[in-house]
Amino acid sequence: MIRTGTEYRDSIRDGREVYVNGEKVRDVATHPMFKPLVDIRARIHDMAHDPATRDVMTVTQNGQTNAIGNALPYTQADWWAKRRATDTVLDAVGGIVTRVGDETVGEMWSLLDGAEALAAIDPQFAPNIKAHIAKVLQADPFHVSANTDPKGDRSKAPQDQDPDMLLHVVKETDAGIIVRGAKYETAAAYANQAFTKPTIANWGDAALSDYAVGFICDLGAPGLKFICRTGFATRAQAEDYPLSNRFDEVDTLVIFDNVLIPWENVLFYRHTQAAMHIRATLHRYSAFAFVQRSLKLADMLIGAALFNVRQTGLDKLQPVQEKLAQLAVWRESLNAHLTAAIVLGERSPAGLMMPNQSLLYAGRVLACGQLHEMMHIARDLCGGQISLTPDAASFRHPDTAPWLEKYYTINDEWGAEDRRKLLAFARDLLNSDYAGHRLSFQMFAQSPPFAHLSAVYRNFDWDGPLSLVKDAAGLSDRVLGAKTLTPGDSSLSKWFATETPKGKAAK
Structure with missing residues (x-):
């Protein structure tokens, strides 16, 4: 199921409306400001097929071979494998790329961790989370992340100004929700999909809000417009600016002009408690x-x-x-x-x-x-x-x-x-x-x-330092309230006291 570089390039030739430097882009895969990063993303796909690198770039689970960056981590060995793969990519391309998928797909795993909590808030969307994680493994898309809105006047609540300053739902239909607004998304113009979620926002005391929405957005969907900042590539000779011309990841203001998000792509909707939970755990992977x-x-x-x-x-x-x-x-x-x-x-x-x-x-x-x-x-x-x-x-x-x-x-x-x-x-x-x-x-x-x-x-484990000072100073247990701690109860101290590195790795 792992794509080739050619298949990736073809996947972004979907008629999307991309603008940069005052021009409408005909082919994002070959435009000089996007081509360097498109080529790097394509090379990552091809490295999964190359006999010299495929063992580092892939993993076989349940009889299927998947890109190591998209695979869920179950053991410490999985993290070492991901770390080796990232180093292999960065060494192969000779520089640093920040938005190529493996560093954003982990946000989906955070959703999986929070599925039970989200289901308790609103059970109707919980099955969509597992479905999309499976889809990422099977379809091998270039997956990015959408966080930041234009925001407008941040002293005002979203509903007290132009409502489009924060992405929001304007309508529900049988097919899905209709959303308006805008998001800043690095690499969106040449990616396949984005986990789109609310920014850090002020919802007040409201339990429900049309701004508290998270979904998977197909970046080839009708109604999207991509207005990109001018890239650094081609602005000066590559010999004089070797990094600017090879590793500039173009940032994009993605306009959602009444875009339909199918119900199966909605991950949470309206509940501000769900939105705050996701923001709190978003980057754990x-x-x-x-x-x-x-x-x-x-x-x-x-x-x-x-x-x-x-x-x-x-x-x-x-x-x-x-x-x-x-x-x-x-x-x-x-x-x-x-x-x-x-x-x-x-x-x-x-x-x-x-x-x-x-x-x-x-x-x-x-x-x-x-x-x-x-x-x-x-x-x-x-x-x-x-x-x-x-x-x-x-x-x-x-x-x-x-x-x-x-x-x-x-x-x-x-x-x-x-x-x-x-x-x-x-x-x-x-x-x-x-x-x-x-x-x-x-x-x-x-x-x-x-x-x-x-x-x-x-x-941070605050209990360990509190316990240490309580005992060292001879304080009574009541200073910690109902909670009684043992000395050295930090995560590191507990690990050294109870486990060996070999035993921990086996777990």
Whole structure:
């Protein structure tokens, strides 16, 4: 059931209405601003068939071979397999892609975990959840996520302003619900479907709201319009901006102009309690892939900085080594959170293997909260030449090439052309429009920073520290109310006290 790259390209040639840079796009698969990422998504599909990579990219369950990114995780081994597959993809394409499906499909698994709670609120849509998870496995779509609305005046309730500022239901029919509004969705213009759900919104005290709706949207459905920001690809020469031209994932304002959502695609509707439950658990799986991509970005920052200081021998200076060490500490901290989140994995309400939530969400805060500092350290180590170096054409022009060859050649190992390539890569990684966009996107890609911290607050085991201080200070049990704790009752302490790594992995 795994698609090929050609089948994926054909699937997005469905007559969708896409606009970018003031033009209507005829073929999103070949348009120069979309083609680099379409090609990467197609390559991921093809890697599942390539004998060299198919064992890493696929998994066989119940007699069916599926893409590893779409497969539900039941064991720690499943998470190690997903981690290997993501690294294999990013290494193969030579850069970082954030929206290619595996990092958003996990939001569907969160729905599976919450199916019982959602059914208690409104039972009619619960069967749709399992059906769509099975469909993702069988059909292998490019699945993305839709969270953010234009919002309008955020001091007002949705119903007190233009109602279309938040996506909402305007009508019920026998075939399904009709929705209006808009959503920002990265990669939507060249994806197949989106899990569309409410943003973090103010519903007041209302138990029911037409804005509290979640559904699977076929991105080829009539009534959708895709208005994209201008991509970074083609805006400058690929030699001068190698990342901008290959890895820019185009963000889209998706207009829902009275779009029919069939009842079988509706996952929850009207109940604000259901919407809030979904928002609270949305990233319990998908945050793993998000942090893993941050780890790969850390490797790119370290590699670019280290090459630059080694060229001129600056890596022998202690202040330079200290800055490199700061990058390494951040990198290894992300690695530690990912590793520990697997090793201390938890069984979810639906029986899935869930990365340790406290560790995973803490890792996400670390990844986003320190990224700007790490980029600035890398800028410092790369030096001012990343902002001063002429373009590739100047290195080839007969009047200027000899001078640039003279001043950019360092030694026998580092000639002018390699030096130019490294500086161009570092400039695009750290200083370009694309670099600034990635920094902003990273902060908000999985909700804003305050929501990241809220997730940590909800998932951290506060009982362990309270128990420790209660006993160390000789406090009575009543300070904890009716709850009595034992010392060291944190998740990590309990694990070390009761299980070995081997035993935990077997579970």
